[in-house]
Amino acid sequence: MLERFFMAASHETGFPLGTLRSLEMQRGNGMDQSKTLRCGVRLMTPGTAAVYQFRAATTDRERAAEDLMKVIQQKARDVGRAMSSKYSLPRQFINDLVSDSVSKVWKELDKYDIDKGPFEGWCYQVISNLALDKLRKKPPRQLPVNHETGQEIDFEDPHGKEDSRSDSSMDWGTLGPQIMKIIDNLSVLSVKQKVIFVAISGCYVMVKQKTWGSWLKELKIKPPFPPSNFLQKKTTTDRAKMIADLLSMKWNAVRIDYYRTCQKLREELRHVEP
Known part of the structure; x- marks a missing residue:
């Protein structure tokens, strides 16, 4: 499976196959570095590939793995923000979702199959499910109350003044x-x-x-x-x-x-x- 991934990643990024193999960490280092390699290389662009190639060709393999992890984290944040914007969610919800997206994508990374499509699409689906789970757990919104009259404030009343902020x-x-x-x-x-x-x-x-x-x-x-x-x-x-x-x-x-x-x-x- 890993060899097939190397071949696909090499074809997609122009990253030399031999250099990709050299990035494989020692078995004793655990699953985390393997996760980083499988999805991080997928997200390389031609411009950044040269940087990884140089580091991988030297003894600085840990630095190469860290850089790949940063790519994954940034993609998770980007998708988290896009999802939050799409659903017009409050700022605090956006911050929480972006923060949780990184750990969620990382936790689910083993389930990503490069043969079934781009990482971006898979990442979007994972974070979409996370957002919907959060929405289901959120209690119904209470309408703001005017403390002088005790009445609920209605910002959508077509006969009243429209609120100056986003309604x-x-x-x-x-x-x-x-x-x-x-x-x-x-x-x-x-x-x-x-x-x-x-x-x-x-x-x-x-x-x-x-x-x-x-x-x-x-x-x-x-x-x-x-x-x-x-x-x-x-x-x-x-x-x-x-x-x-x-x-x-x-x-x-x-x-x-x-x-x-x-x-x-x-x-x-x-x-x-x-």
């Missing part, structure tokens, strides 16, 4: 599969309302591809929807305007549909135990 709709994603289960079970919601809410809240990345495709087909919307730059819009109003343009609707009508769906979801969440 609270971004937090719907932290409920993960729970919110999608509620949406699926709410028969009072039309497909149009589901699509508008899921799109504006950023939760569409959690919808099963088959389900999302059937919704778009029913509404005669051509994929990809929403477009890849959609999550760059940071407020409900900006997202509602973009959705309105895409669906040829009035933006305020889109926002009101979104608001009403939020209200229904809150009512359901109050009946769900943490």
